[in-house]
Amino acid sequence: MHKLVLTAVLCLTLISAALAQKTYQIALLKYNGGGDWYANPTSLTNLIDFCNKNLKTNINPEYATVDAGSSEIYNYPFVHMTGHGNVIFSDQEAQNLRNYLVAGGFLHISDNYGIDKFIRVQMKKVFPELEFVELPFDFPIYHQQYNFPNGLPKIHEHDGKAPQGFGLLWEGRLVCFYDYECDLGDGWEDPEVHKDSPEKRLKALQMGANMIQYVFTQ
Numbered sequence: 001m002h003k004l005v006l007t008a009v010l011c012l013t014l015i016s017a018a019l020a021q022k023t024y025q026i027a028l029l030k031y032n033g034g035g036d037w038y039a040n041p042t043s044l045t046n047l048i049d050f051c052n053k054n055l056k057t058n059i060n061p062e063y064a065t066v067d068a069g070s071s072e073i074y075n076y077p078f079v080h081m082t083g084h085g086n087v088i089f090s091d092q093e094a095q096n097l098r099n100y101l102v103a104g105g106f107l108h109i110s111d112n113y114g115i116d117k118f119i120r121v122q123m124k125k126v127f128p129e130l131e132f133v134e135l136p137f138d139f140p141i142y143h144q145q146y147n148f149p150n151g152l153p154k155i156h157e158h159d160g161k162a163p164q165g166f167g168l169l170w171e172g173r174l175v176c177f178y179d180y181e182c183d184l185g186d187g188w189e190d191p192e193v194h195k196d197s198p199e200k201r202l203k204a205l206q207m208g209a210n211m212i213q214y215v216f217t218q
Helices: 002-020 043-054 071-075 091-102 116-126 184-188 198-217
Strands: 027-030 064-067 078-083 106-111 164-170 173-180
Touching (some): 043 184, 071 091, 091 106, 091 116, 091 164, 091 173, 106 116
Parallel strands (some): 027 078, 078 106
Antiparallel strands (some): 164 173
């Protein structure tokens, strides 16, 4: 128990130091299992550019890549995860992610179509006591700089279901946001990649900006 307390304090100190900086850097999560964690290579770059221009944030234009089990994760207040396939967290990686999130970090998971059945199982290793809950449309993440009265925008069809935003809430704080049947990450990519309409891309970027603003101001 003493070791866990010390770990939590160290993580909180590192994340607090990252948030105290005048500039931020966000990161893409690299994970094992064979899933394409590297999908959507232009998405975070475009999201950062949109936030710096429209929210007046000062995020490093180059995002980092961080392993799920690395201590470097505590340098990034916002970590993005995506992919289509299998995800495996080792016990050490699950504990590292848990420490990071409990201490103040934030994980955004974007289902790039196919990750759902894997990520739900793996996040249970991170938080065995928590369940993903669908966030109500009046949850603050939908009402930051941009207003989304009906929740997540629908960017890609996938199975034609309504988009859903799920969260993991630790002691009342949202530590993980999971967009399902939405595909925000695809919507952030360069326009020629998926040929989404300008309206869809704008909605995706605005929702992404809401997440960034929510995380940086909580």
